[in-house]
Amino acid sequence: MARYLSLRILRAVAIAFAVVTIIFFLFELIPGDQAMYIAGPGSTQAEIDALRERLGLNDPVIVRYVRHLVGLVQGDFGTSSVFKADPLSYILARVPATLALTAAAILLTIVIGIPAGILAALSHNRIPDLAISISVVALLAIPNFWLGLLLISLLSVELGWLPSFGFTGWASLVLPSLALAARLIALVARMTRGVMLEELGRDYVRTARSKGLHPSVIVIRHVLRNAMIPTVTVIGLQTGYLLGGSVVIERLFAWPGIGDLMINAIGQRDYAVVQGITLLFVFGFLIINLLVEVLYTFINPRVRAV
Amino acid sequence: MTGATEATISASAMPDTADAPILRVSNLTVRFEMLARTVQAVSDVSFEVKRGETFAVVGESGSGKSVTALALTRLLAVPPARIAAGEVILDDRDLLSLSETELRDIRGSDIAYIFQEPMTSLNPSMQIGRQIAEAVERHRNASQSAAMARARELLELVRMPDAESRLAVYPHQLSGGMRQRVMIAIALACDPRLLVADEPTTALDVTIQAGILALLRDLQDQTGTGLILITHDLAVVAETADRMMVMYAGRKVEEGPVDAVLSSPRHPYTEGLMGAVPRLGSSLHADASKPLAEIPGLVPALDRPIAGCAFAPRCSYATGQCRSERPALTTVGQDHVSACFEHARIGTSP
Numbered sequence: 001m002a003r004y005l006s007l008r009i010l011r012a013v014a015i016a017f018a019v020v021t022i023i024f025f026l027f028e029l030i031p032g033d034q035a036m037y038i039a040g041p042g043s044t045q046a047e048i049d050a051l052r053e054r055l056g057l058n059d060p061v062i063v064r065y066v067r068h069l070v071g072l073v074q075g076d077f078g079t080s081s082v083f084k085a086d087p088l089s090y091i092l093a094r095v096p097a098t099l100a101l102t103a104a105a106i107l108l109t110i111v112i113g114i115p116a117g118i119l120a121a122l123s124h125n126r127i128p129d130l131a132i133s134i135s136v137v138a139l140l141a142i143p144n145f146w147l148g149l150l151l152i153s154l155l156s157v158e159l160g161w162l163p164s165f166g167f168t169g170w171a172s173l174v175l176p177s178l179a180l181a182a183r184l185i186a187l188v189a190r191m192t193r194g195v196m197l198e199e200l201g202r203d204y205v206r207t208a209r210s211k212g213l214h215p216s217v218i219v220i221r222h223v224l225r226n227a228m229i230p231t232v233t234v235i236g237l238q239t240g241y242l243l244g245g246s247v248v249i250e251r252l253f254a255w256p257g258i259g260d261l262m263i264n265a266i267g268q269r270d271y272a273v274v275q276g277i278t279l280l281f282v283f284g285f286l287i288i289n290l291l292v293e294v295l296y297t298f299i300n301p302r303v304r305a306v
Numbered sequence: 307m308t309g310a311t312e313a314t315i316s317a318s319a320m321p322d323t324a325d326a327p328i329l330r331v332s333n334l335t336v337r338f339e340m341l342a343r344t345v346q347a348v349s350d351v352s353f354e355v356k357r358g359e360t361f362a363v364v365g366e367s368g369s370g371k372s373v374t375a376l377a378l379t380r381l382l383a384v385p386p387a388r389i390a391a392g393e394v395i396l397d398d399r400d401l402l403s404l405s406e407t408e409l410r411d412i413r414g415s416d417i418a419y420i421f422q423e424p425m426t427s428l429n430p431s432m433q434i435g436r437q438i439a440e441a442v443e444r445h446r447n448a449s450q451s452a453a454m455a456r457a458r459e460l461l462e463l464v465r466m467p468d469a470e471s472r473l474a475v476y477p478h479q480l481s482g483g484m485r486q487r488v489m490i491a492i493a494l495a496c497d498p499r500l501l502v503a504d505e506p507t508t509a510l511d512v513t514i515q516a517g518i519l520a521l522l523r524d525l526q527d528q529t530g531t532g533l534i535l536i537t538h539d540l541a542v543v544a545e546t547a548d549r550m551m552v553m554y555a556g557r558k559v560e561e562g563p564v565d566a567v568l569s570s571p572r573h574p575y576t577e578g579l580m581g582a583v584p585r586l587g588s589s590l591h592a593d594a595s596k597p598l599a600e601i602p603g604l605v606p607a608l609d610r611p612i613a614g615c616a617f618a619p620r621c622s623y624a625t626g627q628c629r630s631e632r633p634a635l636t637t638v639g640q641d642h643v644s645a646c647f648e649h650a651r652i653g654t655s656p
Contacts, residue, residue, distance in 0.1 A: 204426065204429040207429075210419040211441040212413035212441075221440070222429050225431050301431055
C-alpha cells in the first residue's frame with residue numbers, strides 16, 4: 001500500500017513538472033510585452049525598458065525558465081500586472097468559493113446521478129429506464145452555459161425562487177452548481193446504469209440468488225460495491241473537468257471564484273494570475289486523481305493486493 | 307459404485323419410503339421467448355433423484371442440461387426464459403407453482419448449487435468467509451459470529467488448508483481448485499438435501515478435478531445428500547454417478563443406471579458421445595486403435611419444431627421413420643429407457 005501510494009505521488013510530481021514547463025513555454029509563445037502591461041498605459045518607452053531589465057525579461061529564455069522554476073518552488077508566482085503584487089494571495093482568496101461550487105456539484109452528482117443510474121438499471125427497458133436514458137442524452141447535449149441561462153430565466157427571473165447572481169447565502173449555490181453538475185450527473189447516471197446492468201448479469205449474482213437471498217440484498221450487498229468501482233473512477237476523473245466548466249459557469253452567475261478571476265485576468269493580460277490559476281487547476285486535478293486512486297484501493301480488493 | 311447402482315435398482319423395484327425420490331421432475335418444458343423467435347431449450351423432460359444418489363445429466367453444450375438445472379428452482383432470468391410446462395416436486399410441493407418468496411426459502415436451504423466457473427461465480431470484492439456466512443445467516447437465523455464460525459467449519463469440511471485465516475481472503479487470492487472448494491462450502495452451508503453441480507470440474511486442471519470429485523463423493527457419503535451432476539465428461543460420469551440421463555436438443559434421449567448405459571448404450575447419440583471420449587488401453591469399445599470418433603453435424607436450432615427425431619440428421623442408423631416421427635421413450639432394459647426406434651441395432655456398427 002505504501003509503495004503503491006509513493007509511486008502515485010512520484011508520478012503526480014513528474015506530471016506537475018511537465019505541466020509547469022509546458023505552461024511556461026506556451027506563455028513565451030503568446031505575443032505581447034508583459035512589462036508594457038505591468039507599467040500600464042501612458043508609460044514611456046524608457047520606463048518600460050527599465051521595467052524589463054528589473055523583471056529580468058531580457059535574459060535568455062532558459063535562464064528565465066530556471067528562475068521561474070526556482071520561484072515556483074519558493075511560492076513566487078511572479079508579479080500581477082493588475083494587483084501590482086504577488087498574485088497568490090488574490091488567487092487563494094477566491095479558492096473557497098470555487099471549492100464550494102465544485103463540492104456542491106459533486107454532491108449533486110452523487111445524490112442524483114448514481115441513484116438515477118441504479119434505478120434505470122433495475123427497471124431495464126421499462127418506463128423509468130427510458131425516462132432516465134432520454135434525460136441523460138438531453139443533458140449531455142445541452143451546453144452548460146445555456147442550461148445555466150435557462151435555469152436563471154425559469155427559476156430566478158420567472159419564478160423568483162432562487163438568486164442568480166453572486167454569493168448571497170447558500171441558496172446562491174443551487175443554480176450554478178446544478179448548471180455545472182448537469183453534464184456530470186448525466187454521465188454518471190449513464191455509467192452507473194451500464195455498469196449495474198453488466199454486474200447484474202454476472203455469475204456471482206446467480207450464486208447469490210442460489211443462496212436464497214432477497215433481490216434487494218443482492219443489489220445492495222453484492223452488486224453495488226462492484227458497480228461503484230468504475231463509477232468512482234469516472235466521478236473522480238471528471239471532477240477535474242468541473243474545474244474547467246466552473247470558469248464559464250462562474251462568469252455566468254458572477255460567482256466570486258477563481259474561474260471568474262481567470263476570465264478577468266485574461267482580459268487584462270495579467271499573465272502572472274493566469275499562470276498561477278492554471279497551475280492551481282493542474283495541482284487540483286492531480287490531487288483529486290490521487291484521492292480517487294486511494295479511494296479506489298479501498299473499494300477494490302484486487303488492487304490492494306498488488 | 308456398482309453396489310450403489312444395484313441398491314438403486316432393487317429399491318426402485320420394491321418401493322421403500324427411505325429410498326423415495328427427494329426430487330421428482332415431470333414434463334419440464336422451458337422456452338426462451340425473444341423478440342424475433344422462441345427457442346424451446348428443454349422439452350418434456352422427466353426424472354427423479356433419490357436420497358444419497360448421484361444422478362448425472364449428460365449432453366453437449368446447448369443440449370438443455372444447464373437450463374434444466376437452473377429451472378428446478380426458477381433461477382433462470384425471466385424474461386426471456388419461461389417455464390412453459392412441468393412440475394418439480396420436492397416434499398409434495400411443486401416448486402414451479404411457489405411464489406418467489408417461498409422459493410427463496412428453498413434455494414440454498416433444500417436445494418443448493420455449485421456452478422461451473424469458480425472464477426466468476428464468487429463475488430470478487432467480498433471476503434470468502436462472508437460469502438459462505440451469508441448463506442448460513444439467510445436460512446439459519448444465525449448471528450454474524452455464529453455464521454462465521456460455521457463458515458470456518460465448512461472450509462475445514464471441504465479440506466481448505468488453513469481455514470481460519472482463509473476466511474478473510476478474497477477470491478482472486480485463491481487458486482481455481484480452492485475457489486471451487488469455497489463454492490462447495492457455500493452450497494453445503496445449510497445441509498441441502500439436493501446439490502446441483504453444473505459442470506463443477508470443467509474449468510479445473512485434471513488433477514484438481516479428481517480431488518474435487520472425491521470430495522463431493524465423500525461429502526455425499528457423510529450427509530446423504532442427493533447430487534445432480536451436470537457434465538459433458540463421460541469419464542466423470544463413469545467415476546462418480548449412479549444413474550445418468552443423456553439429453554439431446556432439449557430432450558431426454560436415454561436414461562438408466564450408469565453401468566448399463568455405458569456398457570450397452572441404447573441411443574446412437576450416447577454411443578456417439580462415448581466414441582468421442584479418448585481412452586487409454588482397454589475401453590468399452592474393444593477397438594482402441596480406432597481413431598477418435600466425432601459426431602458429424604451440429605446440434606439443431608431449437609427455434610422451430612423438429613419433425614421426427616432431432617438426432618436423425620447426424621445419425622448413421624436413421625431410417626425414414628426417424629425423419630418423420632419422433633420416437634417415444636421406451637424401456638430397453640431394467641430402469642433403462644431410450645428414445646430410439648432403432649435401439650436394438652445400436653452397437654452393431656453400421
